[in-house]
Amino acid sequence: MPDSKMPVIAVTVGEPAGIGPEISIRAAWALRQQMRPVLIGDAAYLAMLANEIDPSIRLMGISLQAMRNAGLPATDQQRVTVIDCPLNAHVIAGQLDPRNGRAVLQTLDVAVESVQQGWCDAIVTAPLQKSTINEAGVRFSGHTEYLAEKTQTPQVVMMLACDANPQLSQPLRVALATTHLPLRDVPDAIRSDELLRTMQIIDADLQQKMGIAHPRILVTGLNPHAGENGYLGREEIEIIAPVIAQAQALGLQVSGPYPADTLFQQKYLAQADCVLAMYHDQGLTVLKHASFGLGVNITLGLPLIRTSVDHGTALDLVAQGVGHADTGSMQVALRTAAAMAMTNIKK
The missing domain is CATH 3.40.718.10 (Isopropylmalate Dehydrogenase)
Incomplete structure (x- = not known):
């Protein structure tokens, strides 16, 4: 476990034109006293979106190279760390752009690396759009299958x-x-x-x-x-x-x-x-x-902890502007990942 009293959770923000970035920011900010969420996505875009959501939200961006050199920097509970994975195209809310497909995939690679290197304790994934990754030229069938292949897990x-x-x-x-x-x-x-x-x-x-x-x-x-x-x-x-x-x-x-x-x-x-x-x-x-919007998706069998929301990218909702998204499932996913991380460490 990283040098912290709280579990450190890597959060991939998902499809940039979807609901993922907003719910990731809002849930991470709301739960920052209970765990250390680390967002993985385009730092500049997330900072702009955070300011639109609530100007009091404070993010701290770091480069992937800086993390590889020195690990996660120390921070207080008044900022949320963002590992920068730059996008290739400007984001228009609700409109998919295949040019950003490979950048979305990179966030998953960085999340797996962050756990394997001991920088983070677990992964939480926001929803992504499979089509943008496939249209970017990468065969992709879903989070679960990709993480299984990435960790060489035969069955999940x-x-x-x-x-x-x-x-x-x-x-x-x-x-x-x-x-x-x-x-x-x-x-x-x-x-x-x-x-x-x-x-x-x-x-x-x-x-x-x-x-x-x-x-x-x-x-x-x-x-x-x-x-x-x-x-x-x-x-x-x-x-x-x-x-x-x-x-x-x-x-x-x-x-x-x-x-x-x-x-x-x-x-x-x-x-x-x-x-x-x-x-x-x-x-x-x-x-x-019984629970839509308050459920959590958990991948069993991986050599790491991974949870996710129980819904999709909600492109139509995002197109209406910020403030309409419900963070319930993302908060449950974060709390579940943190609890699993603590159980895994204590055993």
């Missing part, structure tokens, strides 16, 4: 989480066996070896990064009614249930498969630390209904 797991609220009596965590796939491709993507590894990753990271000593994982079925004994599909019988048995034999507290349409009730969730859903909308529709 996407998990979204939210705190207790009027609809939920306890925190809800939902991990996914498959992520961004067409629905017709999901059954073929559920393979025994990968599903078992997914369960092991969830179990390990809930212990090591979230401090849950004996994680309880509930697993959904793939088909309606969890296949109804094979009448509505055999994936539960041939793949999911046998993998659950393997995981149990390895000492994991895993159970299921449960019908997804009845699993998300308090009487079941009270017995769970995480639900493993088979595909994107099966699990995330429930979580986002």
Whole structure:
């Protein structure tokens, strides 16, 4: 951990024409007494935007070379550090520009480097626009895949989480066996070896990064009614249930498969630390209904801590000017990353 009493969190500000820079600045400023957020983006643009948001916000820019030479400079809690990753084109709010795609990608590279070099303890990512990076000539499918490749991680797991609220009596965590796939491709993507590894990753990271000593994982079925004994599909019988048995034999507290349409009730969730859903909308529709704007995306399996917001770039909202963005999810992402960093350090 860097020489600080508080966790140091690298924050990539995301697509410059989107909501990311504003929510990053506002959330970092609001939480600067609880942690040390370090913004990664174009220092001049962020300074201009910060002044537009609130003239009392104070940023301190440093070059990447200066950080490589001497690490992060000491600072008080009245300034937020910005590692400068200059953009290539002027930013017009709400209008994408592929000329800035490579600069956005650089912020991710710098964030990974900052953790690997010990300058920061965790990464929080604001939303970016995949199209601008691809149109800049770089094949890019998403934050999660890029970070996995960058850290040479063979398999990662996407998990979204939210705190207790009027609809939920306890925190809800939902991990996914498959992520961004067409629905017709999901059954073929559920393979025994990968599903078992997914369960092991969830179990390990809930212990090591979230401090849950004996994680309880509930697993959904793939088909309606969890296949109804094979009448509505055999994936539960041939793949999911046998993998659950393997995981149990390895000492994991895993159970299921449960019908997804009845699993998300308090009487079941009270017995769970995480639900493993088979595909994107099966699990995330429930979580986002209960917590949209206050959830956090956590990548499990990486050799570093990474959280993110649960929403996109909101280009239409940004075009209306500053002051319309809700920083709720970004603040949750920052607080979650800081808590995970502290757990990781204490173990």
